[in-house]
Amino acid sequence: MDIQALIREIPDFPKPGILFKDITTLLRDAGGLRYTIDALAEKCEHFAPDFIIGMESRGFIFGAPLAYKLGAGFIPVRKPGKLPAAVHSIQYELEYGMDCLEVHQDALHPPDCRILIVDDLIATGGTAEATAKLVQKSGCQLVGYAFVIELKDLNGRKRLPEAPIVTLVQY
Numbered sequence: 001m002d003i004q005a006l007i008r009e010i011p012d013f014p015k016p017g018i019l020f021k022d023i024t025t026l027l028r029d030a031g032g033l034r035y036t037i038d039a040l041a042e043k044c045e046h047f048a049p050d051f052i053i054g055m056e057s058r059g060f061i062f063g064a065p066l067a068y069k070l071g072a073g074f075i076p077v078r079k080p081g082k083l084p085a086a087v088h089s090i091q092y093e094l095e096y097g098m099d100c101l102e103v104h105q106d107a108l109h110p111p112d113c114r115i116l117i118v119d120d121l122i123a124t125g126g127t128a129e130a131t132a133k134l135v136q137k138s139g140c141q142l143v144g145y146a147f148v149i150e151l152k153d154l155n156g157r158k159r160l161p162e163a164p165i166v167t168l169v170q171y
């Protein structure tokens with residue numbers, strides 16, 4: 001299936017010069033959504049993750065159903081002030097600004113568990129890099145990354161700590 005045809009492009013959002021890849025048009029297409037989750041599952045099965053870690057908010061949309069399909073648990077990484085228990089925090093740079101991510105301190109265990117990072121899109125790689133640092137700090141095994149979309153010109157994959165990267169659509 002051509003899922004690229006279901007991803008809408010919006011120029012100058014949220015700032016001038018950014019060509020925004022809008023996944024809402026993919027998500028509302030039942031066949032497109034199912035295909036996307038199934039394709040991610042097929043490409044990620046061999047990672048045999050114990051947990052998928054997904055970043056707020058678009059990482060939740062793909063991370064949770066992928067965890068369900070792979071028989072893994074799901075760990076949310078959230079924007080500041082949203083998680084109720086003690087957190088680890090990390091600051092990171094976006095294609096269009098700075099942000100911070102948090103994860104529950106007691107979520108990443110046992111120390112030898114296998115973690116797959118999942119998000120909708122990799123641009124500069126800042127979000128995934130920050131999440132990888134949270135995983136590595138915990139001592140858990142980072143087994144891979146999976147993204148629906150990769151913006152190749154931004155070279156995000158160069159910033160990621162060593163682990164295989166799966167992407168479905170490249171621009």
Ligand SMILES: O=P(O)(O)OC[C@H]1O[C@H](OP(=O)(O)OP(=O)(O)O)[C@H](O)[C@@H]1O
Pocket residue numbers: 055056057058059093094095099119120121122123124125126127128156
């Ligand atoms: O590779 P990067 O340059 O870090 O950019 C990619 C990140 O940017 C977007 O999230 P955003 O922070 O816009 O939040 P959202 O998911 O809540 O829309 C996207 O969902 C990725 O998480």
Ligand SMILES: Nc1ncnc2[nH]cnc12
Pocket residue numbers: 018019020021022095121123124151
């Ligand atoms: N160009 C882009 N489109 C959609 N989400 C993004 N996150 C970072 N850059 C983005």
